[in-house]
Amino acid sequence: MTEPATTACQVTVADIQRAVAHCYGVSVADLRSSRRAPETVQPRFIAIYLAQILTPLTASAIGRLFGDRDHSAILRAIKMIQVRLGKDPTLADEFEMLKAEACRHAGSVWRSRMPGDVLTFDQTLNQFGFELAIVPIGTRDHNGFAPTRGRKASTGE
Structure with missing residues (x-):
């Protein structure tokens, strides 16, 4: 291309x-x-x-x-x-x-989007102001979500 x-x-x-x-x-x-x-x-x-x-x-x-x-x-x-x-x-x-x-x-020079341009999942999240965080499965709460800062993950018991 x-x-x-x-x-x-x-x-x-x-x-x-x-x-x-x-x-x-x-x-x-x-x-x-x-x-x-x-x-x-x-x-x-x-x-x-x-x-x-x-x-x-x-x-x-x-x-x-x-x-x-x-x-x-x-x-x-x-x-x-x-x-x-x-x-x-x-x-x-x-x-x-x-x-x-x-x-x-x-703060920089622009580039037009061209057909066929592909973004990674991380880049797509960053475009919306989110960051990808990898959280070990054992540290997730009973709903499957990673705990927020300052809160302990519940064990679902």
């Missing part, structure tokens, strides 16, 4: 949301909200499209990070922005600037 014409970085949806919110003068909470005001819809759609091309997340995962939206709403937002970008050169310029801005927030 050919490499993308861009360079690599680890940009997160939070980086994208901050960059778009800053550029359009809205809050990150507005991007995640269910408000349909015109001043929030276009920035939200742009942030969703950036998340789709700059991260390895699925539409469902992106939807969860944008106010628990359904994957079909995410796909619709992506399609609408793609059409607008093709028709509006000013918006296309803003979009390119936002790619760079999101990367600046991440």
Whole structure:
């Protein structure tokens, strides 16, 4: 497979949301909200499209990070922005600037997601802010869960 014409970085949806919110003068909470005001819809759609091309997340995962939206709403937002970008050169310029801005927030250069890119389970967890912890089976509680810090695992007796 050919490499993308861009360079690599680890940009997160939070980086994208901050960059778009800053550029359009809205809050990150507005991007995640269910408000349909015109001043929030276009920035939200742009942030969703950036998340789709700059991260390895699925539409469902992106939807969860944008106010628990359904994957079909995410796909619709992506399609609408793609059409607008093709028709509006000013918006296309803003979009390119936002790619760079999101990367600046991440502190590195960005890389587009390419079809066939595969993430490990650890990388997927890290994208959502979780860490993988290996816990010996004998230390789990009666429900099969690892004990939390400061609590002893119950034996289920």
